[in-house]
Amino acid sequence: MLDAKDITVSYGARAILHGVAFTAKPRQITAIVGPNGSGKTTLLRALTGECRFGGRITLNGTDISRAKPWELSSVRGVLPQAIALAFPFNVAEVVRIGLQRGLEAQERGLISRALERVGLTGFADRLYQDLSGGEQQRVQLARVLVQVWHPVRDGQPRWLFLDEPVSSLDIGHQLQVMNIARDYADQGGGVVAVMHDLNLTAMFADQIALISKGRCLKQGTPEAVMQNALLGDAYHCNLRVNTAPVQGAYLLPHTASLTVEERG
């Protein structure tokens, strides 16, 4: 269980988050959506203990501002929006950086399975800096997966925090990555993901938190959040929510309508 109460964050004198409440449960994908600059990344940074915040955040019952880095790292992995590396590491070496202490004996198996999972088998000795943006993003996801490979450990759920995990991926790999998140949740882990694509979000998320101007307008099921007025208010444009014929996925047509029918 992830429970954040009354979260405030400021950069200097500028307040970015004004008392946000946010919860996420294991076995679920909880999406954070909202317009650019609304504070999604900032909220994720607070939830992962990366920036200072006011309020209280507990992860699996532990107050994260009291936890040591190595305690947090054993229960949650974090995928940032983008990562540039300073040195010419190859793909396997980047993934290995996520390996936690004491798991060195499993290194070989973990790395190749993580690479296989993100569709990068055969990339192990390619240089990270020579990969495309989408490939780099998947390498980083593999690194995070290696860090918290088993969704449950010692009876406690583990967590993936993903900041726009599909932002530079094609539609096939978007589905692949969202399915990784789905499987992680189905096996008992928790997933918190910042998302831009509302269609994809509606397809995969169990819970959606809609952020606007540093406040949480609404957190709830896709049905509850995907409302014309609510979304129009947050994104400042006219949106019409349709219901897809299959499985009730919600679609947001702009001019043409895009229908994605498969799930999972």
Add this chain to the structure above:
Amino acid sequence: MADLVVHAGLQAPGSRANGARLLTLLLLVALVGASLMSLAIGASGTSLWRAFNDLVSGQSLSLRDQVVLWDIRVPRTVLGVLVGASLAMSGAVLQGLFRNPLADPGIVGVSSGAGLGAISAIVLGSFLPAVLAERLGYYLVPVAAFLGGWASTLVLYGISTRKGRTSVGTMLLAGIALGALTGALSGIMVYVADDQQLRDLTFWGMGSLAGATWTKVIAATPLIMVAMLGTPFLARALNGLSLGEASAAHIGIPVQRMKRLAILAVAAATGASVAVSGGIGFVGIVVPHLLRLMVGPDHRYLLINSGLLGAALLLIADVISRTIIAPAELPIGIVTATLGGPFFLWILLRQRGLVDM
């Protein structure tokens, strides 16, 4: 999860660990070779082979050979190993810390801060209370250099760190400013110095192992040993830091503590080296860069290999420095700068993508 367990010796795809370990072995052999060369070659005609023969056949060495080997060449070789290893490892640690392959003790002002400390100790040492000067003895200059290097690093840290986060860009720029300032202060010291001190300073400033004595070895060893034994523990942290500070923290690394440790280790190793051999440039930048090209940037292997290669290369540079214009001697700093300067420019060009290799 039996399928996740490795079979011994089988390397994961993409891992360069076996290559890096093999390189460690080769570098060890190279270091032994360079040490023998350093012991065997010199301005006097003393031959290592003859000395060895004498020893084996039970004859005692001539007094002259004894002096040349034991009082001149051995301490010089030992000092070369210590200084070469600590300069190269300091470079590798700083580069990992700053996430920049161009960072180097010389560039961020650690060396010039240490230099100012050392120069002050040489020039102003006579003004110290006699008790204190006596207590410190030959540790005076290394300790002053360590304090100078550490102080300049702390000032840098204070300038470039806010709320526990370090901005690397600010740190590098502040390092340039601090280097200029400590350089100027050192220049003032030179004005104050008397003739004898001036001669010491000139040779020292170029960087040289020429004055190597057992006293210097003893003076430099404790600081360098502590730093070198400590650096391998930084390897995992530096690997994590190459993802950025935030991600390093996310994978469980106590970032701020590791940064403080790294800075202390670098100040100790650089300070001690500068104190006994002056400013020998470019070792800290050339060695780690070459190794990254060969077996990749994983710090678990980079740090130790840097130490070995740095020691071997410095010994070779030293042999060049004392044979190329024998019987006179070229300060080793000139040799390393002549070789390292172009190399540094080559790295710059590569980084700008002008040269492709």
